[in-house]
Amino acid sequence: MATGVQQQSVAARGARRRRKVNWTPYLFILPHLILFIVFLGYPFFSGLYISLFQYDILRPAASRFVGLGNYANLFTPGTPQYQTFWNGLINTIEFVVYSVPPLVVIPLLLALLLNTRMRGVNLFRAIYFAPWALSGAVVALLWWWIFQSQGGLINYYLADLGMRPPRWLNTLPWAWVTIVVATVWWTLGFNMVIILAALQDIPDYLYEASAIDGATGIQAFFRITLPMLRPVMIFIITTSIIASFNLFIQPFIMTNGGPAQAGGGGGTESVMMRIYNEGFVRNLQGSAAAMSFVVASIMIAISYINFRVFGKRD
Amino acid sequence: MAATTPSRVAPTREPRISYRRKLLIQRIAIYIILVVVALIFLLPMFWMLSTSLKPKSQWFAREIQWIPETFTTASYQRLLNNQSTPIGLWFINSLIVGTIATTLILIIDSLAAYAYARMEFRGRKPLFALLLATLFLPGLMFLIPNFVTIARLGFLNSFTGVILPGLAGVFGVFFLRQFFEGIPRDLEEAAQIDGASQVQTFFRIALPLAKPAIATLAIITFLASWNDFLWPLLILKDRELQTLPPGLRTLQGAYTSEYGQMMAGAVIAAVPVLVIYVTLQRFIVQSVATTGLAGQ
Numbered sequence: 001m002a003t004g005v006q007q008q009s010v011a012a013r014g015a016r017r018r019r020k021v022n023w024t025p026y027l028f029i030l031p032h033l034i035l036f037i038v039f040l041g042y043p044f045f046s047g048l049y050i051s052l053f054q055y056d057i058l059r060p061a062a063s064r065f066v067g068l069g070n071y072a073n074l075f076t077p078g079t080p081q082y083q084t085f086w087n088g089l090i091n092t093i094e095f096v097v098y099s100v101p102p103l104v105v106i107p108l109l110l111a112l113l114l115n116t117r118m119r120g121v122n123l124f125r126a127i128y129f130a131p132w133a134l135s136g137a138v139v140a141l142l143w144w145w146i147f148q149s150q151g152g153l154i155n156y157y158l159a160d161l162g163m164r165p166p167r168w169l170n171t172l173p174w175a176w177v178t179i180v181v182a183t184v185w186w187t188l189g190f191n192m193v194i195i196l197a198a199l200q201d202i203p204d205y206l207y208e209a210s211a212i213d214g215a216t217g218i219q220a221f222f223r224i225t226l227p228m229l230r231p232v233m234i235f236i237i238t239t240s241i242i243a244s245f246n247l248f249i250q251p252f253i254m255t256n257g258g259p260a261q262a263g264g265g266g267g268t269e270s271v272m273m274r275i276y277n278e279g280f281v282r283n284l285q286g287s288a289a290a291m292s293f294v295v296a297s298i299m300i301a302i303s304y305i306n307f308r309v310f311g312k313r314d
Numbered sequence: 315m316a317a318t319t320p321s322r323v324a325p326t327r328e329p330r331i332s333y334r335r336k337l338l339i340q341r342i343a344i345y346i347i348l349v350v351v352a353l354i355f356l357l358p359m360f361w362m363l364s365t366s367l368k369p370k371s372q373w374f375a376r377e378i379q380w381i382p383e384t385f386t387t388a389s390y391q392r393l394l395n396n397q398s399t400p401i402g403l404w405f406i407n408s409l410i411v412g413t414i415a416t417t418l419i420l421i422i423d424s425l426a427a428y429a430y431a432r433m434e435f436r437g438r439k440p441l442f443a444l445l446l447a448t449l450f451l452p453g454l455m456f457l458i459p460n461f462v463t464i465a466r467l468g469f470l471n472s473f474t475g476v477i478l479p480g481l482a483g484v485f486g487v488f489f490l491r492q493f494f495e496g497i498p499r500d501l502e503e504a505a506q507i508d509g510a511s512q513v514q515t516f517f518r519i520a521l522p523l524a525k526p527a528i529a530t531l532a533i534i535t536f537l538a539s540w541n542d543f544l545w546p547l548l549i550l551k552d553r554e555l556q557t558l559p560p561g562l563r564t565l566q567g568a569y570t571s572e573y574g575q576m577m578a579g580a581v582i583a584a585v586p587v588l589v590i591y592v593t594l595q596r597f598i599v600q601s602v603a604t605t606g607l608a609g610q
Contacts, residue, residue: 024512028429029441031422032487038447039482043459052460057465113344120348125350126595131359132592133598135541138580141566142362145573151374153361183511185358192603197603235606246454248545250435253563272454279458289458298453301549305452 032197055286063286070290073115081278081283085291087265088274089298095270098180103240104233105211107192108255112225115199127197129189136186140253144169147254170259172267179268191236195255198232199225208234238306245299248272271295362584366390366577373573389574399568401579403554405472405514405559411546411557412539417479419486419535420445420528426515427490432502441492445484461548461605475549476557480539486531489605493527494520530601533594 050069054064073081108127114121115150131139146153147168158165162225166174202225210220251257256271257266265274275295279288360380365373366389368382430437430442460479469475483530497520505515521528540558547560556564565579591598 014421022435025433025435025438026427028433028516029352032426032482033441035422035478035482036445036448036484038463038485039460039479040456043456043463044451046462047566049457050462057462094547113348116344118341118344120345122596124348124352125599127355129595129599129602130355130588130591133537133541133587134584135543135559136560136588137562138362141562141576141580142358145365146358146361146575150571151573153358153378155379183357190606193599194606197606203606207379242452243506246452248526252568275454275457276544278536279461282337285458285462292454292458299452300450306351 001110003296018070018280020241047293050286051289051293053286054284055289056283058283059283066286069296070287073287074290074294081287081291083263084269084278085271085294086272087261087263088269088271089271090294091267091269092245092247092271095176095179095247095268096241098176099183099244100237100240102180102184103188103191104237105242107188107195107236108187110192111199112194125193129193132189134186136249137253139182140250143185143250145179145255147178169255172259175251175259175268176253177289178254179247181242182250182254183247187250189226191240194236195229197230203229234306238303241300241302241306245295245302246272252276329338331546334436358586359584362580364576370572370574389572390579391562393565393578395570398553399561399565399567399575399579400554401558401561401582403584404556406561407550407555408557410478410539411427411473412536414473415480415539416532416535418477418481418484420532422481423486423531424521424524424528425516428460428494428520430487430521431491433512445487449484449488457544457548464549466585470549470552471555473547473555476546486535489531490524492522492526496594497523497569511570530597533590534601539589565566 032249042105052065052067054066054069056062059112061188062099070081074085076082086214114125143153149155149169151164155165168174168178206224207220210224215223249268250266251270252273255266255268257269259267261267271291275288275291279285333604364380364382367385367387368379369386369388372383393399430438430445456479464470464475464478470479500519501519501523502515505519506512509517510518542557543559543563546557547563550556550560553564562576562579562583565576569575
């Protein structure tokens with residue numbers, strides 16, 4: 001390393017004077033940078049480009065420039081894309097509305113229960129978090145079996161209670177119930193662990209001071225705990241919304257997007273499933289790319305609003 | 315931790331006993347809730363295992379059987395002997411993909427992270443800001459264009475095609491850079507005064523110190539790779555090349571209402587990650603908590 005002495009002074013003091021270029025840092029970042037450019041930088045533009053074509057990777061020669069046609073289809077009633085895309089998008093938003101409240105409230109309650117100096121707290125924390133380590137495929141397959149009409153675990157117990165259980169997986173709104181239950185079971189622990197860590201960061205003296213002032217436990221919760229948790233809760237809510245927006249494997253395996261709807265499109269078909277079907281079943285990659293960009297814009301807007309508007313302290 | 319509360323309560327006298335009893339009742343109530351919730355998490359996994367070990371005649375038994383009346387590995391045997399669902403191969407494929415992806419990410423990301431943390435070079439700040447910005451872009455934007463790129467490069471139906479795009483990820487670089495920045499500069503400066511080059515300083519000083527962070531990244535990366543569904547589903551079309559999660563979907567299609575075989579497959583996919591999780595649980599939970607908090 002002939003340039004060792006120069007590197008040292010450049011690195012240590014950040015000298016401004018022009019010297020021979022030190023290539024070491026560039027060699028360090030190069031492998032990642034190349035991959036980054038090819039698979040995260042370039043696709044941003046190539047995706048936009050593809051979305052302007054009727055594009056089929058299996059028959060590239062047959063590709064045809066359609067300008068904003070793929071986007072126009074999404075906003076023109078009567079096209080096949082319009083019906084299925086909005087069905088998928090509305091279903092996904094419905095799922096966000098069903099899944100995010102339990103994914104925020106239940107982990108908060110569990111974290112509060114675990115935020116005590118009792119024996120075994122770490123064991124319970126580990127158990128609640130465990131499903132997060134499983135593949136979505138395992139989780140979806142497992143809950144698909146549990147909710148089966150024949151031999152399904154849930155129906156054993158409902159029958160014991162003398163109830164006539166619904167056909168969980170292929171009728172609405174029950175199909176959503178199965179998907180939300182599987183999702184909450186799978187990912188709740190992640191939110192809980194983060195909230196618990198934030199709770200443990202709240203200094204004890206705040207509670208001691210409020211106890212001296214005669215505050216009750218409930219007052220302390222609303223005046224100290226919740227305000228102190230505010231940044232972490234906004235983080236949890238935002239990441240949960242984004243994660244729920246990506247809904248794919250649960251309906252893919254549990255309901256196959258069904259039940260079929262009168263107007264076309266499935267009752268639990270998410271927008272990710274729609275993009276998958278458009279791009280890889282119907283092989284219309286241009287149209288699927290256009291859908292991806294519209295959905296991504298919505299997701300970015302949601303994150304932005306959450307952090308900028310609700311993230312501000314009053 | 316657990317010892318501090320009782321010692322604080324202990325010195326109090328007679329009139330406080332009712333208070334202690336109240337505390338005890340409260341504690342028992344909390345434990346009951348915690349145990350019930352724990353069962354909600356554990357029993358479905360147990361049911362998966364239980365189904366996989368039951369003979370076919372008992373899958374739909376009238377009475378619920380948490381513990382099989384007769385144990386049998388028939389479901390596993392039928393699954394493993396069926397040529398059209400080569401789950402043994404899928405397991406090996408998952409292992410290969412996970413190991414290679416993890417190894418490459420550790421190498422690529424630790425090099426880049428160290429440069430962004432400690433080296434001076436032109437364009438460092440704007441480049442790193444660019445990397446960070448992509449953390450906020452939804453992954454689904456990249457699905458179609460990356461599929462097209464992989465197809466054009468001729469990597470469809472290959473492990474290369476599954477692994478490559480994941481190596482571009484920014485999380486590992488960000489995560490390790492945080493750690494490198496936390497190492498006191500004195501050690502590296504001392505090494506450089508002793509005549510070590512930047513490369514030597516990285517390998518002899520910084521990298522050994524970063525072992526815990528690298529181990530954490532290794533676990534997270536391996537779990538993510540092992541569990542990934544959509545990307546390998548798109549890239550690997552040959553049955554023999556599939557990884558376990560898309561393989562489970564194939565099982566679902568191949569065994570109509572053969573729940574024993576499907577649950578056996580789910581158990582095979584779940585056991586390795588559960589073993590990793592149980593052994594490294596504290597480590598994993600801790601790292602999620604700290605990176606989650608840093609993420610705000």
